[in-house]
Amino acid sequence: MPKMKTKKSAAKRFRVRASGSVKRGQAFKRHILTKKTTKNKRHLRGTEAVHSTNVDSVKAMMPYA
Numbered sequence: 001m002p003k004m005k006t007k008k009s010a011a012k013r014f015r016v017r018a019s020g021s022v023k024r025g026q027a028f029k030r031h032i033l034t035k036k037t038t039k040n041k042r043h044l045r046g047t048e049a050v051h052s053t054n055v056d057s058v059k060a061m062m063p064y065a
Contacts, residue, residue: 010061014050022050022058 014022028036029044050058059065 004063006064007061010058011065014058014062014065016059016062016065022055023047024050 014024016022025047026044029041033041
């Protein structure tokens with residue numbers, strides 16, 4: 001049986017934590033930052049957990065994570 005392939009785009013965007021939750025980077029912090037408030041940009045720092053409704057599809061894209 002051949003090995004399953006990992007979707008490389010998903011592997012670059014997501015990491016599976018030791019607890020099994022999946023972390024992702026925040027969106028909306030790449031460009032057009034002048035019209036966003038400082039508070040908004042500050043809250044977009046760091047990482048978030050992937051929503052529970054999407055975890056199964058993310059883990060399906062990364063079978064060995």
